[in-house]
Amino acid sequence: MMRMPGTVLLSGMFDMNNYGDLLFPLVARQRLAEAGFEAVAVAPAGGRAAFPDALPTVDIGTMMDASRQPAAGILIGGGYIIHAHSLDFLDHYAGAGLGSWCGAGLWLGATLAAAMRDIPLAWNAPGVPHPFSARQHRLLAPALEAASYVSVRDEGSRRLLAPQGAADIVVVPDPIADLPRLWPKAQLAEDYRHLLVRKNIPPETRLLALHLRSRSIAGIDQAALGVALRDFAAGQGLTPMLVAVGESHDDPAVARQLAKSIGTPLLMLDDPLSLREITAALAHGALYVGASLHGYIAAAAYGVPGVLVARPRYNKFAGFLAHTGRPQDLAGDWSEALRIAARRQPACGGSLVPAAAITALDRHWACIAGAFAAPAARAAQRQAFAMALLRGAVAAEGPAWAMAPFLNRRMRAGPAVHGGTASHSA
Incomplete structure (x- = not known):
């Protein structure tokens, strides 16, 4: 062969x-x-x-x-x-x-x-x-x-x-922890600048990256959640950035709906131009709070502190945090996530993924x-x-x-086989 x-x-x-x-x-x-x-x-x-x-x-x-x-x-x-x-x-x-x-x-x-x-x-x-x-x-x-x-x-x-x-x-x-090896943060700076210009956001803006998936907000009063996110961002001196990373999971529609409840100036990333642009947005944000494992991993890999909203609590969330030694970054709901996020220090510049994980x-x-x-x-x-x-x-x-590949098309479309014997009239 x-x-x-x-x-x-x-x-x-x-x-x-x-x-x-x-x-x-x-x-x-x-x-x-x-x-x-x-x-x-x-x-x-x-x-x-x-x-x-x-x-x-x-x-x-x-x-x-x-x-x-x-x-x-x-x-x-x-x-x-x-x-x-x-x-x-x-x-x-x-x-x-x-x-x-x-x-x-x-x-x-x-x-x-x-x-x-x-x-x-x-x-x-x-x-x-x-x-x-x-x-x-x-x-x-x-x-x-x-x-x-x-x-x-x-x-x-x-x-x-x-x-x-x-x-x-x-x-x-998770292999996505390797992302800075593919795209070093310095190489993403120009992508980030272009994003801010495209969205008419001042370059000095500090962004709170938010990811909401339908499963993470099911049964929640979305108007109240939007107000809570708006007040949290204002209290931290941040501008909300809604990062819709999963079109196949209806993330853009969820983000647009929530934007109505937030009501404050924000960056809506429901139309990313590239995977690099999404990565640049996460890598240069000030804080991440969301229900996307890979949103969290990307942010952490570039040194941006974050909180994972595990609603529901899939194994993958706690599993990745076990590799990084950061179980404190897991929240069971949005209220808990915002309480945890309020205690996070600004991005330090270095990766939050430990060297041992990269060695693994x-x-x-x-x-x-x-x-x-x-x-x-x-x-x-x-x-x-x-x-x-x-x-x-x-x-x-x-x-x-098992015999189908050997038969011609007419024979394959013929009467069904029952118990190994074809049913046909005498």
Whole structure:
């Protein structure tokens, strides 16, 4: 089989207009390039998100087909993508007929693609949002065995993958903590100046970066919240900046609605020109308060103090703070978040991500590069996973499913097969 030495396929939700998701392939591309690998991003629908600096993507079908995109390895994640839930609630996928299966396709499908291509597979510290059933664990176990390197971003995810414990699943900080390696703060200064000019904000303005997602304000009196945010900002001598980082989660609409309640002069970033512009806004703010993990990570990475609003309390929030030793930055609601934020000191200039966390990411990327440099490792486990998946599919769908590729179109569209015997008249 022809391979393009040094090309790695990166699997994730990289075709959606969500800030954090779109950063993963950029950070990974730089780290992989340092190890001598090229990067090609894979997403359910393929195409390119609506940012000029986002990587273009190929679709899951292309990942499965070595003739369309040769590769030396496949890298899963990051993001909250290790699950088997339907993504039909996202129009971007439901309209293309992908929603029911593409969530699993990004990681289980990536594992199958690695087995079919006989190339190494590694995990880039994705997250696991919910438990798997006992039935699903029967296939999850060989999927984990098939990977040369498995990492997740928090202890909660590791427990959900392996409830009985698995010493070979590594827990590392979210890879977006590496962002200043990609875009040093000094290089973002011009982007920030352009943003202030574009929004008619005086250059001396100190900004309070706020991120509100619908789940974080569900059931809350938004008018009262807007007043609380306005009064907090005024008391701190800050100007509110509403950073809508997740278009696919309706963040711009939420920000516009809240702006009516705040009512004070503010910077509305519901139309970012690039991922760099969002990063520059977070890196040069005075304080961050919000429900976006990657908004918080970006701010902290550039030395901007922040508070995470964990509503609901996903494992990913406390998980990242455990890596940085800052559990005090977690709030259960907006009132608590503002009380905590009032005690935060202004940005210090240095990163709030400790050196130990960056060292852990250095080891993480070294393990990933090592996995792709050893293509023969785990080959037997990859094939064992493919056989387990095949057996499971035949058991669930019946023998007709396995014979479909051999039949012509008319035969595939014929009468259903029941119990292994086709129903037809004598």
